[in-house]
Amino acid sequence: MVNYWDFRPTALVERLDALVQQGVTELVSFVPWQAIEGDIQHSLSKFLHASAERGLAIHLVVSPEVGLSAPQSGIPKDLLSKQEGLAQNCDGGWVISAAAPQWHALPSIHSAEFQKRFQNYLAKVDHVLSDVQKRGSAGVLDRVQLVLTGSFWKYYRSHRASSLSPFGGPAGDFSGTVGLQLRTKIDQRFAQAEFSEPNPAAANRWKVKGLEGVNRRWFMQDAEDQFRARNAQYFGRKALSIRVNQMELFTPEVDPALLYSQVMAFSSGLRADFSRLSDLIDEAAMRRTEVEGEVAAPWVHWTANAGFASLLDAEKQFLVLKSLLLLASQGGGVFIDADEWFSLSEGFRRRAETLARTLASGDYRLRQRAFYLNSHLWSSGGDLWSELESKLGTLSRMIASDDLLKGDEGLDADLLVVDPSVILTRNRMIHLLSWTRSGRVTAVPRSLLYSEAARTELNRVCQSHERLDLLMGVPFELYPMGEGKLLVYDSHALEKAESAEVAGQFVHALLGLAEIKAPCTTSDSRLEVVGLERRGGGRGIFVLNPSARAVEADVLFPNDVIVGDLGEQLKRSQEALLSGPASSVSVASQRFHLAAPPCGVLPMEVLDSQWENELERRQAAREIESTQRVALDAAHVELDGLTEVNPWN
């Protein structure tokens, strides 16, 4: 990460030359409002030309973000000067970004002033790039990509609730600006035919005060989705020959969960809260966003303006490796300030680059085994999500759109839990049922948040299948549907119980039904495990020790496995990595003893034939499903009047 506006033109050229000499081939730079609106020196254009001359690929982040080294993260001062233009969290306080060069509040994206200024900003970016394309040297933009991110939405959270649990409590902007927009949107949404059945008066039941929390969550998610879609369309429509990438960029150092400790660290001159930063990477890895049906890959940004820079080198290295393991293995990665990166040892940088290249090539992937469909991605998922998260860790994914079940993403998972706050429409219901039929387990709540058509659809399916009434913490109905299973759980009983134990029993039952188990566990809870699946068979298990002390513990596998030294393998070429056997292997066992140094990451290659067989069986089932889906899609196209086919009923 090298921000072109941090440098004077001559210094920038020197910096680029130095980076090229150090072997850098790609750079990322933010394009903050202040920099683009007052760019009388044409710095962006000069930066793009200078980079093109040096053969550097450039990624320009053109969404407003926090944690930038520009004053107020580059947000125009006048947007932050009026209190009514600032976002408020559910506690009524401002959302603060505690990073250098200044702490500042976040503006409300909903405010009319923000929207107007933002459109001007987009137009200015477009103008500058068009100008470079028309008048600049040929090919200047050939290696330039625009990056659109999720902006401030994920940071609109309570500092208090987030301190107790990183994404705890209701997220969203609670400022006065939002109130009126919320009411209008609610009226528009529930005027749709689906919510007016069986009679128009039925729409009123969705607008009652008791459902305000549910509606607010939906509204926040919808507003974010629309903001992102509009930005994508803006650059999509333009004649610019620049590729646009969607990313979910997360800067843990300015997250509301870190505010108090960050303020305390700044005030006392101490190092930042390393353990909390480490926990926030998990949170980034466990949430999946999409823009117009496409996955926005998760990325983490480590800055030089806040907590990261204050950490010890060993802690920084740990965070970089952990971010790579959890995010690059999902198609994302890490943005790191160039000064911070080059302050780390050359040996470490080489190891991290090797790992990053291996993960970027897709040789190792972090697969999700369970989805949790929530009404708002950045709000609390309640007890069920907490239990799923604690039992599966980074194998679970929170999503806010069932579109993510359609693509390759959806093929991997075996379980879907629907949060009680999700409004279920007929289309969504059909989609969930179709996903369930191909060997998955889906748990939907028995709640009041069904449209009439969705309830009819559910009842129709339930009546045509055998029903089992069970109680595992929460009472639920189980309907075997072909290879899959549908569970209808009593969400009121869950709410009434107000006990994590009840939710825990239920989630345990769900994981059992979906045959999901963690790839391995450790005998010491201080250690963390990241399990990646290797293309062509085998797994990479990374044991992470985030503590400041060495930890000796056992790693426990569900089956007998053979363990090899993955670190040794990663040093070899990628080709050899895929074909070659582990360099040193153990005897088959379920338990291995290891000593993890402080902030250490221990890679292991694991050969587990039982796990492989299981994986193959599951993949075969998925392929059958995929084939069936293609056939169905073809039937929809070819056969006029075919509106619905449920051949496995």
Next chain:
Amino acid sequence: MELSQDWRKLQRTFYPAKKDAGSELSAVYLVHDRGVILTAFSEGENLSDWSGMTVEEFRGQFPHRTLAVTECGRMENWVQTSLAELNLPAQVERVRSHWAHETEADSRNQVLRALPSRTHFLIDALERSWWSRVLPSSFALLLRLESDSKANRHFILVYRKGRLEHFGEPDLTFMSPERRESLGEVTRYLAERLALPVQGVQLLEQDWKNWSDQAHPWKEMAWAIQSKRVQLVPFRWQCVGLVATRGLIGL
């Protein structure tokens, strides 16, 4: 856009990062909401399991630790009021001041122990000593740090109306390399550009690092000025007097 407040370089120049892992029993900072801990923080320790427990439980478990306890609403107010300040050092100072003064008397001593003075000796003298009454309200201080192994570094602090307004590396790109070598030329150039009196101080980077670790290195500095290890450009007797008064008389 020229960066006028370079926090990174301020930190690097005035508060170089500590590379040790810290002592075992450092102070613990607790932020609570009606007695329930939201954040428990201590350098190099993982206290995240304490979120959700009570302050009293924490006190019971660690009776001998220095605790700086504050209520979350209060801390949010301090941070919100600090946003009016121009830059991060001033914002941090405002929060520290609120914290030290608004804490109840019975726990104030603990808070003062937990908030060690992290003010640099030079900034402390410029902003919080009697110097601020005799110095002009607007001026700039240019440091040139010399090193055998690397190029000389410049760092400028610009005060206007008694407040630190800009800090960072000055833009000297319009000066020829030969002119940049002369500190006198550099201070003259910056004085013209900023329309302010600029005091240049040239010293060895190693001396600067050693003094930055101390709360009161003025005596060494005064002797260094006399022995010409530290050079003031332009040479002003008034500045020598200020350093000597702090170093030799201790004021």
